Amino acid sequence: TKWVYTFGDGKAEGTAEMRNLLGGKGANLAEMSNLGLPVPPGFTITTEVCTYYYKENQSYPADLKAQVEEALAATGKLANRKFGDSENPLLVSVRSGARASMPGMMDTVLNLGLNDTTVEALAKSANDRRFAFDSYRRFIGMYSDVVLGVDLHHFEEELDGFKDRKGYELDTEMTADDWQAIITTYKAIVQRELGRPFPQDAHEQLWGAIGAVFGSWMTPRAIKYRELNEIPADWGTAVNVQSMVFGNMGETSATGVAFTRNPSTGENAFYGEFLINAQGEDVVAGIRTPQDITEAARIASGSDKLSMEKAMPEVYNELVRIYNKLEQHYRDMQDIEFTVENNKLWMLQTRNGKRTTKAALRIAVDMVKEGLITKEEAVLRVDPLSLDQLLHPMIDPKAERNVLASGLPASPGAACGAIVFNSEDAEIAKKESKPVVLVRIETSPDDIHGMHAAEGILTTRGGMTSHAAVVARGMGKPCVSGAGSIRVDYKAETLSVGDKTLSKGDIITIDGATGQVLIGQIKMLEPELSGEFAALMEWADAARTLKIRANAETPLDARTARNFGAEGIGLSRTEHMFFNEERIVAVREMILADDEEGRRKALAKLLPYQRADFTELFEIMSGLPVTIRLLDPPLHEFLPHTDKDIEEVSKAMGVSEDKLRRRVNELHEFNPMLGFRGCRLAVAYPEIAEMQARAIFEAAIEAGRKTGQKVKPEVMVPLVLSKMELDLVKGRIDAMAKAVEEESKEKLDYQVGTMIELPRAALLADEIAQSAEFFSFGTNDLTQTTLGLSRDDAATFLGNYTDKGILSHDPFVSLDQIGVGQLVKLAVELGQKTRPDIKLGVCGEHGGDPASIHFFHNVGLAYVSCSPYRVPIARLAAAQAAI
Ligand code: ADP
Ligand code: MG
Ligand code: MG
Numbered sequence: 001t002k003w004v005y006t007f008g009d010g011k012a013e014g015t016a017e018m019r020n021l022l023g024g025k026g027a028n029l030a031e032m033s034n035l036g037l038p039v040p041p042g043f044t045i046t047t048e049v050c051t052y053y054y055k056e057n058q059s060y061p062a063d064l065k066a067q068v069e070e071a072l073a074a075t076g077k078l079a080n081r082k083f084g085d086s087e088n089p090l091l092v093s094v095r096s097g098a099r100a101s102m103p104g105m106m107d108t109v110l111n112l113g114l115n116d117t118t119v120e121a122l123a124k125s126a127n128d129r130r131f132a133f134d135s136y137r138r139f140i141g142m143y144s145d146v147v148l149g150v151d152l153h154h155f156e157e158e159l160d161g162f163k164d165r166k167g168y169e170l171d172t173e174m175t176a177d178d179w180q181a182i183i184t185t186y187k188a189i190v191q192r193e194l195g196r197p198f199p200q201d202a203h204e205q206l207w208g209a210i211g212a213v214f215g216s217w218m219t220p221r222a223i224k225y226r227e228l229n230e231i232p233a234d235w236g237t238a239v240n241v242q243s244m245v246f247g248n249m250g251e252t253s254a255t256g257v258a259f260t261r262n263p264s265t266g267e268n269a270f271y272g273e274f275l276i277n278a279q280g281e282d283v284v285a286g287i288r289t290p291q292d293i294t295e296a297a298r299i300a301s302g303s304d305k306l307s308m309e310k311a312m313p314e315v316y317n318e319l320v321r322i323y324n325k326l327e328q329h330y331r332d333m334q335d336i337e338f339t340v341e342n343n344k345l346w347m348l349q350t351r352n353g354k355r356t357t358k359a360a361l362r363i364a365v366d367m368v369k370e371g372l373i374t375k376e377e378a379v380l381r382v383d384p385l386s387l388d389q390l391l392h393p394m395i396d397p398k399a400e401r402n403v404l405a406s407g408l409p410a411s412p413g414a415a416c417g418a419i420v421f422n423s424e425d426a427e428i429a430k431k432e433s434k435p436v437v438l439v440r441i442e443t444s445p446d447d448i449h450g451m452h453a454a455e456g457i458l459t460t461r462g463g464m465t466s467h468a469a470v471v472a473r474g475m476g477k478p479c480v481s482g483a484g485s486i487r488v489d490y491k492a493e494t495l496s497v498g499d500k501t502l503s504k505g506d507i508i509t510i511d512g513a514t515g516q517v518l519i520g521q522i523k524m525l526e527p528e529l530s531g532e533f534a535a536l537m538e539w540a541d542a543a544r545t546l547k548i549r550a551n552a553e554t555p556l557d558a559r560t561a562r563n564f565g566a567e568g569i570g571l572s573r574t575e576h577m578f579f580n581e582e583r584i585v586a587v588r589e590m591i592l593a594d595d596e597e598g599r600r601k602a603l604a605k606l607l608p609y610q611r612a613d614f615t616e617l618f619e620i621m622s623g624l625p626v627t628i629r630l631l632d633p634p635l636h637e638f639l640p641h642t643d644k645d646i647e648e649v650s651k652a653m654g655v656s657e658d659k660l661r662r663r664v665n666e667l668h669e670f671n672p673m674l675g676f677r678g679c680r681l682a683v684a685y686p687e688i689a690e691m692q693a694r695a696i697f698e699a700a701i702e703a704g705r706k707t708g709q710k711v712k713p714e715v716m717v718p719l720v721l722s723k724m725e726l727d728l729v730k731g732r733i734d735a736m737a738k739a740v741e742e743e744s745k746e747k748l749d750y751q752v753g754t755m756i757e758l759p760r761a762a763l764l765a766d767e768i769a770q771s772a773e774f775f776s777f778g779t780n781d782l783t784q785t786t787l788g789l790s791r792d793d794a795a796t797f798l799g800n801y802t803d804k805g806i807l808s809h810d811p812f813v814s815l816d817q818i819g820v821g822q823l824v825k826l827a828v829e830l831g832q833k834t835r836p837d838i839k840l841g842v843c844g845e846h847g848g849d850p851a852s853i854h855f856f857h858n859v860g861l862a863y864v865s866c867s868p869y870r871v872p873i874a875r876l877a878a879a880q881a882a883i
Helices: 016-034 047-057 064-079 119-126 129-148 152-166 176-194 203-216 220-228 295-301 313-330 357-367 375-381 382-389 424-431 445-453 467-475 531-543 555-563 580-592 596-620 642-655 656-665 681-684 686-706 724-742 759-763 779-787 797-802 820-834 850-858 868-882
Strands: 006-007 042-045 091-098 109-110 239-241 254-259 271-276 332-342 344-352 403-406 406-411 414-420 436-440 456-459 479-481 485-491 492-496 501-503 507-511 516-521 547-551 570-572 624-627 713-717 750-755 772-777 839-845 862-866
Touching: 006 064, 016 042, 016 047, 016 091, 016 239, 016 313, 016 344, 042 064, 042 344, 047 203, 047 239, 047 382, 047 624, 064 239, 091 203, 091 724, 109 129, 109 203, 109 375, 119 129, 129 152, 129 176, 152 176, 203 239, 203 797, 203 820, 313 492, 344 850, 357 375, 357 382, 357 531, 375 531, 375 868, 406 467, 414 424, 414 456, 424 436, 424 445, 436 445, 445 467, 445 580, 456 467, 456 501, 467 479, 467 868, 479 555, 531 868, 547 555, 547 839, 547 868, 555 596, 555 868, 570 862, 580 596, 580 642, 596 686, 642 656, 681 686, 681 724, 686 724, 713 724, 713 772, 724 750, 750 759, 750 820, 750 839, 759 779, 759 820, 772 779, 772 820, 779 820, 820 839, 820 850, 850 868, 862 868
Parallel strands: 414 436, 436 456, 456 479, 547 570, 547 862, 570 624, 624 713, 713 750, 750 772, 772 839, 839 862
Antiparallel strands: 006 042, 042 239, 091 109, 091 239, 254 271, 254 332, 332 344, 403 516, 406 479, 414 507, 485 492, 492 501, 507 516
16 A cells, blocks of 8 residues: 655645545645645655554554655655755654644644754754754754653743843844753753653654654544544544755744735735744744735734845745745635745645635635636635624624623624513613613523513523524524523522622623623624625525525514515414514413303404514515414413413403413423424314414405505415314315405415424325425424424433434434435425425524535425525525535
8 A cells, every 4th residue: 555645846646636645734735746836845644544553553554664764765865865864864844634624633843853963964054053953952842742742831941041041032042052052951851751861863753753643633632623523533634744944044034824815804915924034833823023924914014024025025926926826726715834944935835724704705706706716616615604603793803801601602693781681671671772681591482572672692591402592593683592600590680600790780791603691891893794795695596496585473584584685484483473462461361261252352352463463574575475374382382370460361351360270270281392282273273273364364465455566475384294184274264265355355366385394294295285285394393203302302411412423413403314304305205296386395493504405405395494694594505505
């Protein structure tokens, strides 16, 4: 097997395509070499050696040593030196490099091959003793720290003490003799800490460093990072061994890092820093203040130090030529590392640069304009989820943070306001235009109006799919959930963490991006949707076939959805319209009535509200499709529990509080999510469906008259498990349509369809499609019922399942494609068999998740519906699925 790949002198055995085998760094060093760029020669030991190393009890393949020797000789030949030679030694760096750049891996070791003999040779050939001993002491420090495990601070303390005694401030004041003295001390430290001398043999040094790179693959830090980023352990890391070039050879030498475009704004301007007479990480380590590369940047920063453009004009021009070539070649913004040795430029690394979302948009759009990439490529360049950052206000990255506690980043954006502990107070504050943050142990549907009124929501219990999290995301409100270190005392109206206590009215800021809870008001940046955003979304819209609708019921949500480009409403949850002071009393009256007459009386009170709500919704969505779901949630969510509520309802109904309490107890359910809910309500109490259908149809006619646009409502029946069940409800809806047509003397154009959210409905979809004109997959409930996993309770143990790999991810966040996905596929096939033109869509959290959207695109759905703030994300994800 070939374990080693060489590069240098305008050619290489590898290419950029061989990233899996050579790691990112190795593949790009090979590619730059092939491009004829000046790359110090060297070789890459493949990731397969790493895999072998761990499979074979931490040993190397038998033929590796010979291959490394051969590559070392070839590298030495190109550099006119010989590894381990005492007259003309080849010095190398040893650099780790996984497929994906990975913190936690071994740090680079520079100047390897130096020892008491070769340091003299280096001094002679460079004609510079100071430089040679500086390099040697750097090597001893780095190697001891990274490979031998002797902490760097031992060395730093010695150096600092030495400089103090000499009255020096900067390393540059150290003379050759000073460095030589330090080296003696450094070697003594190693002897003291390890009980053995610093290795003098170059080969021993090299194999020690190679072993340390492979060893670092399995450090707890690296393992944790891979876990978090879903990087498989069997990928392995490569090791790059590369001949040294020296940026610390005096005033004509330097080292630097740069981005070919600005990584935070995306501006097409070369951007970077360098340091004269420095090596390796000096620039980022902050030993001295780095200098700007371009003169424009120096003027902008007001630095009094020369820019590279002025200090080394020729090298600078060469660097500009190279970065242009790299951008043209990779067709993306590059992050580069370089070193200048005696006015000669050497390239040490290139990779696609990390960037903010704002920069990603700008760079992608600019590169299309420059003819570098196509529109489709631009669409593929931006991570849909990252758009979230742009759509919400965020905390100024420069602002100081006084962190009180941390929870889960449950809904993005930042919010600031006075603390309130209940929804009533939130509403009162809203009326007074006072911004508040609603703090609850956990939220329930009762809190929806309070959540609406608040700027943001903080809970001390509950996970990413808790009620608070889901509803907040739906509303586009920032939310931090499960901040477990906070104790809330509702009675005293205080919250405390340790010995810190805040009271109602105190100002806090929550950061939905990080999950932090901060004391006081923190400076925020408002979202700005740039021209680049609009351009990219336009290209995405042209590429996608999936339609994007929104889940919305309030006028505000509907307008937001349209602003974000929604093409209709895929789910309007009528019950959300019931949680409001006057209406909830009527709803409770309806539920608690013990006969049809009582229910009809209460429903008659609700009819005008519903009709007005729907009319407004239809007007806002003028002409776009609107799906309205009939009443769905378990009734317990509406029941009065407090004495005050029971008193109110008892007055409204004219029955005693005792009797009411009895009725509430009767309606108690052990498992409400599998209880009396969904269309079961309409089957038992058809008058509910009738009232809702009347409100929908009358609103359609009214809105149609007002806007001059024919409204085509889609009436959706939830939680269906058989055709007959659907028919019972559909019969009432159709009859109501006839009645409204006769009364209004207008024809209605409407559809009746169903949600597919029970496994039985998916299995019998062909039958159900005989009556249903559309299916909307309610993937939240379908996940819940297919996995038999309550989404309200799963948060406490789901982490255990994903940690152990039993589930690859939270199935409520991203569709369980191999399980629940099969039911979706089956229902699509069966539904289309019965009714080839059946309209197919999905509503629920998954409609805004990019991975799920790919799946829905592939099974041939017509649309996805998601919360308004997810609409841009869904548009982009749908485009990526189609490209
Ligand atoms: P990282 O992955 O942390 O960026 P690198 O392997 O890129 O680590 O090394 C860090 C720095 O060390 C490089 O940016 C470069 O300045 C310096 N370096 C690495 N190899 C060499 C070399 N052969 N000659 C000179 N400097 C080198
Ligand atoms: Mg690097
Ligand atoms: Mg449902």
